[in-house]
Amino acid sequence: MTMGRLLLASILVAAVASESVHWQWREIRCKENETNEQGQASACELQLKEHENDENPRVVPFNTCTDETVNGELKTYCDILCPGADTAYRITRWPQQHKTCFTHTTYRLERREDNFYLWRSGDCRSSTIGFTIRCEFKSPRDDFLSDQELFRVAKRLT
Numbered sequence: 666m667t668m669g670r671l672l673l674a675s676i677l678v679a680a681v682a683s684e685s686v687h688w689q690w691r692e693i694r695c696k697e698n699e700t701n702e703q704g705q706a707s708a709c710e711l712q713l714k715e716h717e718n719d720e721n722p723r724v725v726p727f728n729t730c731t732d733e734t735v736n737g738e739l740k741t742y743c744d745i746l747c748p749g750a751d752t753a754y755r756i757t758r759w760p761q762q763h764k765t766c767f768t769h770t771t772y773r774l775e776r777r778e779d780n781f782y783l784w785r786s787g788d789c790r791s792s793t794i795g796f797t798i799r800c801e802f803k804s805p806r807d808d809f810l811s812d813q814e815l816f817r818v819a820k821r822l823t
Contacts, residue, residue, distance in 0.1 A: 687806040690714035690756075690799050691745045692722060693783060697793040706732060706741040706790045713746065713812065717756065717797065723812055729819065741790045742775075742782045746819055747800035748810070753781040756797040765789045774798065 695709040711729050712722035730743040747753055753774050758766065766772050771789035775782050783796060802809065810818065 694795045740784045740786045742784045750800040753800045759795045
């Protein structure tokens with residue numbers, strides 16, 4: 666009987682934990698500018714996805730990227746719109762064998778207060794490249810902002 670109660674308690678804890686954690690995916694697609702202006706960052710589109718293979722991503726209707734100079738180096742920071750996420754991971758980049766984008770050197774995810782940003786520097790800033798990112802939240806999906814609320818908050822911060 667005691668073993669049965671322990672098993673039931675373990676199952677209940679696992680069920681509660683699985684309901685209180687959720688993931689969201691982001692895809693950033695950056696395309697080299699047609700004009701090839703020296704030093705200009707490629708334009709990026711951010712897509713929101715409910716799961717990694719979501720065939721109906723929601724395109725963010727505005728640019729989430731801005732340029733900043735950090736320690737004398739120009740970087741482009743793109744808000745990935747995962748406010749309140751506990752962590753964010755780069756799942757993949759494409760093309761895999763990119764000639765100018767190297768993790769931790771010319772691109773990286775960076776946490777700033779309650780948000781995560783993907784920055785790109787050097788020639789990676791002007792490259793055609795894409796990234797898939799997973800955001801992990803220690804809260805149920807229902808607690809996350811609707812797209813309209815998320816966009817309204819993000820626009821205020823830019």
